[in-house]
Amino acid sequence: MKGKIIKAMAGFYHVYSEEKVYLTKPRGLFRLENITPAVGDWVDIEADEIHMEGTITKIYPRQNILRRPRVSNVTMTLIVFSLKDPSPDYLLIDKLICNALAQGITPMLVFNKSDLDNEEIERAKTIYSLSPLALHFISAFSGEGVEELRASLSGGTHVVAGPSGTGKSSLLNAIGVEKELEVGEISAKLRRGRHTTRHVQLLPIGGETFIVDTPGFTNLALDQDIDSLVLRECYEEFLPFSENCRYDNCLHGPEPQCGVKEALEQGRIRPERYENYLALLEEVKERKEYS
Ligand SMILES: Nc1nc2c(ncn2[C@@H]2O[C@H](COP(=O)(O)OP(=O)(O)OP(=O)(O)O)[C@@H](O)[C@H]2O)c(=O)[nH]1
Ligand SMILES: [Mg+2]
Ligand SMILES: [Zn+2]
The missing domain is CATH 3.40.50.300 (P-loop containing nucleotide triphosphate hydrolases)
Structure with a gap:
């Protein structure tokens, strides 16, 4: 039976399949192979319909996995x-x-x-x-x-x-x-x-x-592993214009002949987005200096 892990608690996994929930444990082999099931995983289970308990026999390959909260196959x-x-x-x-x-x-x-x-x-x-x-x-x-x-x-x-x-x-x-x-x-x-x-x-x-659902947070930062080159890719509407930048590694800051800044002047990029981009770029650079 195929299902999806919807909750992990104390080594047990709640698996949702055809509108029912089963309490399952992973097959022992997963531990030997160092595989920890994650909420979001698609799995095969062998389950007992009377006690609603079962064993996870297969974990399907993950498309991705988030760290916080730890959830896989996020769309x-x-x-x-x-x-x-x-x-x-x-x-x-x-x-x-x-x-x-x-x-x-x-x-x-x-x-x-x-x-x-x-x-x-x-x-x-x-x-x-x-x-x-x-x-x-x-x-x-x-x-x-x-x-x-x-x-x-x-x-x-x-x-x-x-x-x-x-x-x-x-x-x-x-x-x-x-x-x-x-x-x-x-x-x-x-x-x-x-x-x-x-x-x-x-x-x-x-x-x-x-x-x-996730609880609201009070302090939030950019993920630690986002560097300036990753940040640059996150402003998707800048990307076509960055092809006109003189330097391949242009960060659209003080660099001359920058396609993104030209687009900004022409009103093809919103100033609010560009300003926030610069603020985040500063944040990323400062973090690098102190690390
Ligand atoms: N006027 C109005 N108030 C809303 C609406 N949706 C939620 N609220 C109110 O906003 C407040 C917060 O709502 P929650 O749903 O608890 O917010 P949350 O984002 O889950 O908050 P956390 O769980 O603390 O992260 C409550 O007082 C709600 O009644 C809405 O569409 N209109
Ligand atoms: Mg809430
Ligand atoms: Zn540029």
């Missing part, structure tokens, strides 16, 4: 900010975009609380207008935009990230996350329940779509 990071209370921090948004892209994961921007503010919607649209990023404006309260967002998640495993209080958990409730499933429990579609953010758990939202 997108939903970067959730609120339009108001708290207002979006666009530098922080760019950091989260970069952290996702540097790990090979597609970022999607979700601006919540559209019931509170309209001006900020225009600002956010403008800032990202020349970038290929997907944007969603939603209200977890009124339900505005929630269906469209839900439709765009189909079939993937997604991680929700963002500061505290932006409405990540509210959003999950709005898109119909079932309550945290316990072993042996049969999932009832659209049964809603409040769920809290305690441990890493994939929440099934129907079909083969899963979502992971």
